[in-house]
Amino acid sequence: MSKKIFSFAFFAICILLSTSAVGAESGKTLVENSANFDGKTVVLRGEVIGVMERGDFAWVNVLDGEVAIGVWVRNEDARKISFVGDYRHVGDLVEVVGTFHMACPEHGGDLDIHADKFTVLTVGRELDRPLNMPLALLSVALAAGAITLALYLRHVRREREKMVPVPSY
Amino acid sequence: MLFLIPPLEKEDLKIIGHSLSNICYLSGALLLLPIIVAVVYEEFDVIPSFLIGSAASIFFGSLLSFFLYTKREMEVKHAVVMAAVAWLVAPFFASVSFWLANALSSYLDALFESVSGFTGTGLTVAVNIDHLPRSVNFLRHFLQFVGDGIGIIVISLSILGKTEISSVLAFKGEAKDTGIRPSIVRTSRIIVGIGLTFLIIGTSLFTIAGLKEGLDFGTAFFEGLNLSMTGYATGGFTPHSQNLLYYHSFWFEVVAIILMVVGALNFNLHYAVLGGKRGEILKNMEVKILLLWLLVVGSLVSANLLFVGLYPSSEALFRKGVFQAISAQTTTGFQTVYPYHLMFMWPVLSVLLLVAAMVSGGCANSTSGGIKMLRVGMLLKSLVREIRQALMPKSAVVTGSFHHVEDTPLTDKMVRGAATIALSYLILFSIGTLITVGHGYGLEDSMFETASALGNVGLSSGITSPLMPATLKAVYIFLMWAGRLEIMAIFVLAGFIILGLRKGIKE
Numbered sequence: 001m002s003k004k005i006f007s008f009a010f011f012a013i014c015i016l017l018s019t020s021a022v023g024a025e026s027g028k029t030l031v032e033n034s035a036n037f038d039g040k041t042v043v044l045r046g047e048v049i050g051v052m053e054r055g056d057f058a059w060v061n062v063l064d065g066e067v068a069i070g071v072w073v074r075n076e077d078a079r080k081i082s083f084v085g086d087y088r089h090v091g092d093l094v095e096v097v098g099t100f101h102m103a104c105p106e107h108g109g110d111l112d113i114h115a116d117k118f119t120v121l122t123v124g125r126e127l128d129r130p131l132n133m134p135l136a137l138l139s140v141a142l143a144a145g146a147i148t149l150a151l152y153l154r155h156v157r158r159e160r161e162k163m164v165p166v167p168s169y
Numbered sequence: 170m171l172f173l174i175p176p177l178e179k180e181d182l183k184i185i186g187h188s189l190s191n192i193c194y195l196s197g198a199l200l201l202l203p204i205i206v207a208v209v210y211e212e213f214d215v216i217p218s219f220l221i222g223s224a225a226s227i228f229f230g231s232l233l234s235f236f237l238y239t240k241r242e243m244e245v246k247h248a249v250v251m252a253a254v255a256w257l258v259a260p261f262f263a264s265v266s267f268w269l270a271n272a273l274s275s276y277l278d279a280l281f282e283s284v285s286g287f288t289g290t291g292l293t294v295a296v297n298i299d300h301l302p303r304s305v306n307f308l309r310h311f312l313q314f315v316g317d318g319i320g321i322i323v324i325s326l327s328i329l330g331k332t333e334i335s336s337v338l339a340f341k342g343e344a345k346d347t348g349i350r351p352s353i354v355r356t357s358r359i360i361v362g363i364g365l366t367f368l369i370i371g372t373s374l375f376t377i378a379g380l381k382e383g384l385d386f387g388t389a390f391f392e393g394l395n396l397s398m399t400g401y402a403t404g405g406f407t408p409h410s411q412n413l414l415y416y417h418s419f420w421f422e423v424v425a426i427i428l429m430v431v432g433a434l435n436f437n438l439h440y441a442v443l444g445g446k447r448g449e450i451l452k453n454m455e456v457k458i459l460l461l462w463l464l465v466v467g468s469l470v471s472a473n474l475l476f477v478g479l480y481p482s483s484e485a486l487f488r489k490g491v492f493q494a495i496s497a498q499t500t501t502g503f504q505t506v507y508p509y510h511l512m513f514m515w516p517v518l519s520v521l522l523l524v525a526a527m528v529s530g531g532c533a534n535s536t537s538g539g540i541k542m543l544r545v546g547m548l549l550k551s552l553v554r555e556i557r558q559a560l561m562p563k564s565a566v567v568t569g570s571f572h573h574v575e576d577t578p579l580t581d582k583m584v585r586g587a588a589t590i591a592l593s594y595l596i597l598f599s600i601g602t603l604i605t606v607g608h609g610y611g612l613e614d615s616m617f618e619t620a621s622a623l624g625n626v627g628l629s630s631g632i633t634s635p636l637m638p639a640t641l642k643a644v645y646i647f648l649m650w651a652g653r654l655e656i657m658a659i660f661v662l663a664g665f666i667i668l669g670l671r672k673g674i675k676e
Contacts, residue, residue: 031507034514049299050415052383059383059417061409063299067507068411087212087302109485110417111507129214135269139217142224146197150231157238 024095027067034102034111042100044069044113045121048081048091060118062094071096072107073115083124093122176672177665184247185254186237192255193230196262197223199315200308203266207304215270215302222266229262246661253662256650260287263312272305274635277642282309284646288653289317289536291405291502291627292618292645294635298410303391306408310395313404317536317625317653318432319364363439364401371397371428378420396421400428403537405502405627412504422488425503426495433459433499433531435543437574454571455532458549459498459542466526467494470519477516490519493628497526500538502627512614512630520613523628527620528598538625538652540594544587546571551584593656598623601648605632608641622648 024043046064058078060071063085073096085091098115101107106114200223207216243251264276264283273279278294285292286309295301295309372393379389392408399406409415413425438456441449450456471490480486489506496503504511512520530539554569561567569579598619605615614630621628622645633645651659 031509032513034510050409052416054383061411061415063410068299068409068415070411070414070417085300087300088210103480103485103489105481105485107417108419108488109480109482110414110488110505111510112417129212131214132217135217139220139224142228143220146224146228146231150194150227150234153231153235157235 027062027064027069030069030100031067031111034100037100038102040100041097041116042113044071044096044098046094047085048083048094048124049085051078051081051084053078060094060096060115062096063091070110070112071098071115071118072112073118077115077118080118080120082120083126085124088127088129090124090127092120092124095119095121176675177669178675180239180241181247182674183237183239184241184243185251186233187239188243188247188251189255189258190230190234190237192259193226193233193262196259197226197230199311200226200263200266202311203304203308206307207302210303212302212304215304218266218269219304219308221269222262225265226262229258246665249658249661250665253654253658256287256653257284259316260284260312263287263308266308267305270302270305272301277639278635281642281646283312284649285627286310286312286404286406287316288625288649289313289402289404289500289538290622290625290649290652291399292622292629292633292649293406293627294633294637294642296635298408307391307395309406310398310404310408313402313406314364314368314398316402317404318368318398318402319361359440360436363436363443367401367428367431368394368397371400371424374424374427375421378418378424379416381420382416382418396425397428400425400501400503401432401536403429403432403499403501403531403535403625405496405504407503414505414507419484419488422492422505425501426492429495429499429501429503432501433535433537435532435534435573437534438532441574449574452572454546454550454573455542458546459532462526462529462542462545463495463498466498466522467491470494470522473516473519473522479514493523494526497523497626497628498529499531500527500624500626502621502629504628508629508631511628512617517613520617524616524620527617527624527626527628528594530624538623540591541655543573544591547579547583547587548591550579551587554579590655590657593660594623597648597651597656601644604644605641608638618645619648623652625649625652 024045025037027044027046030037030042030044044062044064046062046068048060049063049068050059050061052059053075056075058073058075060073060078060081061068062071081092081094083089083091095118096113096115097117098113100113102111103109104112104114200219204216204219207213207219260280260283263286264279267273267282268276268279272295273282274294274296281292281294284290291313293309298306301309372390375393375396376386376389379393380386384392395406395408398404407413407415413421435453435455438449438453467490470493471486474480474486474490480489492503492505493511495501506515511523528539529545530541531537533541533543550569550571554567558565558567570576571579598616601619601623602612602615605619606612610618610632614632617628617630618632620626621630622633632641
C-alpha cells in the first residue's frame with residue numbers, strides 16, 4: 001500500500017478513536033439510531049469536509065471517518081475553521097455539541113445537528129503530495145512509446161497498401 | 170439450429186477488432202482530459218496514472234488497428250458483438266488510471282468504479298470520495314457523461330470510422346436503434362450537441378445555485394460541472410460521500426431534477442422539440458407514460474411517507490419522497506436520504522415502488538436505463554388490444570397504434586421484441602437478487618441493489634461498498650454491463666463465442 005493510503009488510514013483511525021471517546025457518538029451510530037437520538041443533545045467529533053455560509057449561519061459537513069453529517073452552526077463558529085478536508089488538506093478536527101434531528105423541520109427533512117457548542121480540537125494541515133519520479137518517467141516513456149508505435153504501424157500499413165500485388169502466372 | 174448459422178470467419182474477428190481500435194484511441198484521448206484538471210488543481214502526483222491509462226489504451230488500439238486491419242464493412246452481428254466487448258474494453262483502461270491513482274482499494278474496485286461510470290450506473294466503491302483528487306473525481310463524472318450521456322461507441326465510430334454504415338450498426342448494438350435522422354454522423358452531432366447544450370445549462374444553473382448557497386465560484390463551477398455531467402447522463406456520481414445531501418440545498422435538488430428528467434427523455438423527442446414540434450411532448454406515448462408513472466410513484470411514495478409520519482413537512486416530503494422517486498425512475502441515483510434510512514426507516518411499500526421505478530426506467534434512446542417506457546407502453550397497449558380482442562366477435566380484427574414522434578401501428582413483432590427484453594430483464598433481476606440474498610443480505614435490500622445495478626441507477630441500499638464480497642462485485646459488474654447493453658447484445662456475444670468454439674474459425 002502506498003503512503004497516501006497509509007496516511008489516510010492513520011488519520012481515519014485517529015478520528016474514529018477520538019469519536020469513540022466518552023460522550024461522543026459516531027456518525028454511523030447517529031444515522032443508524034436516528035429515532036432514538038431525535039431531538040436529543042449529542043456530541044459529534046470529526047473532520048470538516050465542507051463549509052457553506054447561509055446568512056447568519058453556515059452548514060459545516062463533518063466526517064467522522066465513516067459517515068458525514070451536516071451541522072448547522074453560527075457563522076462566527078464556522079469562521080474558526082482553518083482547513084477544509086480534501087485531497088490536499090486534512091480538515092480541522094472539530095467537536096460539535098448540539099441537537100440532533102432525524103428529519104429537520106427547518107431544513108427540508110435533512111438529518112442534521114444544530115450546534116449549541118462548536119470547538120476546533122485540532123487545526124488541519126496541508127498535505128504534501130510529492131510526485132513519484134520513477135512512475136512519472138515511466139508514464140512519459142510509455143506515452144511516447146504508444147504514440148510512436150501508433151504512428152509507425154499506421155505508416156507501415158499505408159506503405160503496404162501502396163504496394164501493387166505481383167500478378168501470379 | 171446452430172447448423173443453419175454460417176461459421177465464423179477470421180474476417181469477422183478482424184472487423185470487430187478493427188472497430189474496437191477506434192474505441193481504444195478515443196478512450197486514450199479522453200483519459201488525457203483529467204490531466205488538465207490535475208494541472209489546474211496542482212495534483213501533479215496523479216498525472217502519471219492518467220498518462221499510463223491513456224498510453225495503454227492507445228498502445229492496444231494501435232495493435233488492433235494494425236493486426237486486424239480490414240476494409241470490409243460491418244454487419245449487424247459485428248456491431249452488436251463490438252458494442253458488447255467495447256463496454257468492457259473502454260472501462261478497463263479507465264480502471265488502470267483509477268488503480269494507479271490509489272483512488273480505490275483494489276483493482277477489482279477500480280474496475281467496478283469504471284464500469285459503474287461508463288454504464289452510467291453510479292454505484293460507488295470509492296473509499297473516501299471527499300478526499301479524492303479533483304482530477305480523479307472529474308474522471309468519475311466525465312466517464313458517465315461520455316459513456317452514457319453521449320454514447321462513446323457511436324461517437325468514436327462516426328468520428329474515427331471510415332463510413333457511416335458501421336456507426337448505424339453500432340447504434341443498434343448500443344440498443345439505440347431508432348435513429349433520429351438517416352445520417353449517423355448528423356445523428357451523432359445532434360446527440361453531442363444536445364448533451365453539450367444541457368451540460369452548459371446545467372453547469373450554469375448549478376454554479377448560480379452554488380454561489381447562492383455559500384460555495385466559492387471555483388468550487389461552485391467545478392462541482393456544478395461534475396453534477397451536470399452525471400445529472401444529464403442519469404449517472405448519479407457526486408463529488409462527495411453525502412451525495413446531494415452535502416449541499417443541504419433545495420435549489421441544487423431542483424436543478425438536479427430538471428437534468429434528470431431531461432436526460433431520461435428520448436433523443437428523438439429532444440430533436441422534434443428543437444425542430445419546432447413542441448406539441449410532441451404532450452402527444453408522445455412514451456413521455457405520457459413516463460410522466461404518469463412518475464406522478465403515480467412520486468405521489469404514492471409521498472403519501473406512504475406521510476402516513477408513517479417520517480417527514481415533518483410537505484417540503485420534506487418533496488425533497489425526500491418525490492426526489493427519490495424521480496431519481497429512481499430516471500435511473501439517475503442521486504440520493505438525498507442516507508442508504509440506511511432508505512432501507513430501515515422507509516416503509517416497505519415505498520422501497521418496492523422505487524424498485525419498480527428502477528426496473529421500468531426512463532425513455533428509450535435516452536441516457537437512462539431499465540426496461541424503458543417505450544417497451545412498457547407497447548406491452549400495455551398490447552394488453553389492452555388483447556382484452557378488446559377477447560370482447561369482440563371472433564371475426565373482428567383489433568389493431569393498435571401509438572404516437573412516438575409519428576403515428577406507428579403496433580405490430581406483433583414490436584410486442585414480441587419488447588416482451589423478450591422485459592422478460593430477459595426480469596430473469597436477470599431475479600438471478601441477481603438470488604445471488605445477493607445468497608451472500609447473506611436481506612431480500613428487500615437485495616432486490617433494491619440488484620434493480621439499481623441492472624437498471625444502471627446507482628441508488629444504494631448500502632450493500633455496495635468496498636467491503637462487499639468480491640464475487641458480488643463481479644456479479645454487479647456483469648449486471649451493470651448487461652443492463653447498459655439491454656441484455657440482447659450479451660446473448661449475441663455468447664452465441665458468437667459458442668459458434669466459434671463449436672464450429673471453429675474459418676480462414
